[in-house]
Each structure stands twice: as structure tokens, then as C-alpha cells.
Amino acid sequence: MSWFLAHLLFSLLWASLLGAFDFLTLLSGFALGLLLFRLTLNKPSLRYRKRFYSFVRFGLFYLREILVSNFKIALDVVRGRPRIQPGIVMVNVEKLSPRAKVVVANLITMTPGTLSLDISDDDRHIYVHCLYLQEPEQVRQAMEKDYVDAIAALSQPIQP
DSSP states (O other), X not given: OOHHHHHHHHHHHHHHHHTOOSHHHHHHHHHHHHHHHHHHHOOSOHHHHHHHHHHHHHHHHXXXXXXXXXHHHHHHHHHSSOOOBOEEXXXXXXXXXXXXXXXXXXXXXXSTTEEXXXXXXXXXXXXXXXXXXXXXXXXXXXXXXXXXXXXXXXXXXXXX
């Protein structure tokens, strides 16, 4: 049985014992399972734990991105004179698999103020429309670092 499946089963058991199947209960069960497996079995492997922490770190980063973007757009709506400067930036995604490119495009689209428009004909770039594009090169580099590099690292298989 894989460690991920064992964690999911432990999370479901934890949620059923508490009688609540919400996200935080399942997440706390997953984290508690990681701790218990580590203390009792000295498992899962260090690579698995690093991958788990990387997913959590990326999830928190993405949550912060969504909250900041929502706040920025809401402030512009309330302000009366929006400070948007729309534009299109080309993000390099050549190091990603086709599935990872779709994940990055969807993550960018779900962030308020950005929209993935298209993938280039050579399949190496994603065109992204941004509402706030004061510094196009800086935005492109940030997207490549924050989204592309993070998803590339998370989509690598765990080596035993």
C-alpha cells in the first residue's frame, strides 16, 4: 500500500472519529498521520515528507496569491478610478509535461486578475493576460518562478 493511500485512509478514519468531513479535519488527519507514521514506523521516507511539505507550502503560497489578488481587485472597484494596466505576457513552460502545463494554466486562470489565453504553437509558452502589468518582465519572471518551477518540482516522481 502506498503511503499516500495510507494517509488518505487515516484522514478518513480521523474524520469519521470526529464526525466531521470538512477540509480542515481531513487536513489535520493527514498531518497527524504523517506525524504518527514518522514516530512509530520511521516511515514514510524523507523524500515523501519533503514532497508533502512542498505541497503544503505551495498550497499556502497559492492561497495567499488568491487573497492578495482579490483584495487588489476589490480595492480597485471601491476606489472609483481603477489603476489597472492590462497586458499580455508570455510565460516559458517548456520544461513541463503536457499535464503540468494544463495545471499551471488553470492555476494562473483561477488567480483573480490573470487569465491564461493560449499555448504557443511550439508548445513552449503560455500567453497570460494580466490586469496589473506595470513591469512585464518582472511579472513573467515571477510567474515562471512561482508557478512553473513549483509545479515542475512537484510533478517529478518520488524516487525510492
